[in-house]
Amino acid sequence: MGMNGNNDPLSDTKKKLRFNMNDERNSLSNIQREQWSNEAIYHMMQVLESMKISNFLVYISFRSELNTRPLIEWGWSKGLQVLVPRCNPKDYSMDIYSLRDWDELSSGSYGIEEPNPLRTSAFGHQCVPDVIIVPGLAFDRMGGRLGYGRGYYDRLYERLQPYVDHRRAPILIGLGYEMQVVNKVPMGRHDAMLDILVTEKAIVNCDKEGNDGINSFQ
């Protein structure tokens, strides 16, 4: 048993699932990826359109993640403030920046394109995004999610808590391919549950109480 708590049975199960899901996502063809990407992004636009929001936080996709770039352009066209995180591998924290143009990005940690602090304006440390779009390797319909295993999004959610007035907690929306949805992602005490899950097939209102999510599509 490691001192850092990373050798417990939960992180072992997570590690295996991470490995398998990463493999599966990488095996998608470019055409499949692009088609599902566009359909999922279209669903995400519908979800965001139905909400009264002035901003959303979204990641810049890397590896075989679905392509979030069209969503960012859509956000700009709608006059929404598009927020993008920049991660600090030293403490696994993330800072938030407001992105207005593609030239404000540069290559950051893990080869992910991230806001260049010299060219972007920081979103205040105490500012809470209306919506946080969360990447993942696996999701479930109850709001469970598995990431790359550094707890970046869980830490961000926790860091924001002191600034959340409970009527305006950020809405967590998972975004991924339907093939990433599994029966149950093992969750630990730090893990923040998703409110909504969006894929190319469905928009799921996650039931954090543990019952099956309600599928509003198909």
Ligand SMILES: Nc1nc2c(c(=O)[nH]1)N(C=O)[C@@H](CNc1ccc(C(=O)N[C@@H](CCC(=O)O)C(=O)O)cc1)CN2
């Ligand atoms: N587009 C995007 N941005 C994101 C995330 C994401 O999932 N997608 N993250 C989501 O939280 C954070 C980045 N998390 C990451 C964590 C680990 C690795 C990584 O390369 N890990 C190595 C293994 C390292 C090790 O175990 O020692 C690897 O996978 O090869 C990459 C990203 C923040 N930004």
Ligand SMILES: Nc1ncnc2c1ncn2[C@@H]1O[C@H](COP(=O)(O)OP(=O)(O)OP(=O)(O)O)[C@@H](O)[C@H]1O
């Ligand atoms: N808020 C937190 N404070 C301190 N440690 C945390 C927090 N959230 C997660 N951790 C720790 O970070 C490690 C990785 O967590 P986890 O396996 O849940 O990552 P993940 O959600 O898959 O990754 P990511 O969010 O980076 O995609 C675990 O050891 C976990 O205990």
